[in-house]
Amino acid sequence: MSPILRAGRLITPQLLVAALLAALAGSALAIDAEDLRFDTTEDLYQVCAADPASPAQLACTGFIEATVQYHDGIANKRDMKRLICYSEGTTIGDGRAAFVTWAEANKGDATLMGEQPVVGLVRALAEAYPCR
Numbered sequence: 001m002s003p004i005l006r007a008g009r010l011i012t013p014q015l016l017v018a019a020l021l022a023a024l025a026g027s028a029l030a031i032d033a034e035d036l037r038f039d040t041t042e043d044l045y046q047v048c049a050a051d052p053a054s055p056a057q058l059a060c061t062g063f064i065e066a067t068v069q070y071h072d073g074i075a076n077k078r079d080m081k082r083l084i085c086y087s088e089g090t091t092i093g094d095g096r097a098a099f100v101t102w103a104e105a106n107k108g109d110a111t112l113m114g115e116q117p118v119v120g121l122v123r124a125l126a127e128a129y130p131c132r
Helices: 014-029 041-048 057-078 092-105 117-128
Strands: 004-006 007-013
Touching: 041 057, 041 092, 041 117, 057 092, 057 117, 092 117
Parallel strands: none
Antiparallel strands: 004 007
């Protein structure tokens, strides 16, 4: 392929393709900051209940994974009582589904849904994956 000359600058096809891919990737991941608020459990529910194809799901997945990793790290290193006891093979998707189900069942409870999202998430996961 030959280079393309535009406005006195040489643009190679590779550069053009790279720029196009970067532009497309940026627009595909563009979401409003308002869509990703994490002030309350209700906020986390709205993010996690979004369309599975939505980039918001990346934020939900990251929040759940970070919470569970922190829980596991603290409980395992400090001999603290575990709050969440999931079985081997449990996925972040399973945790997301458990949280969304719990949040839908508790939508009418302003106290629970008004808590910090990490508290609501741990409540939901502890209910779905209790320690016995």
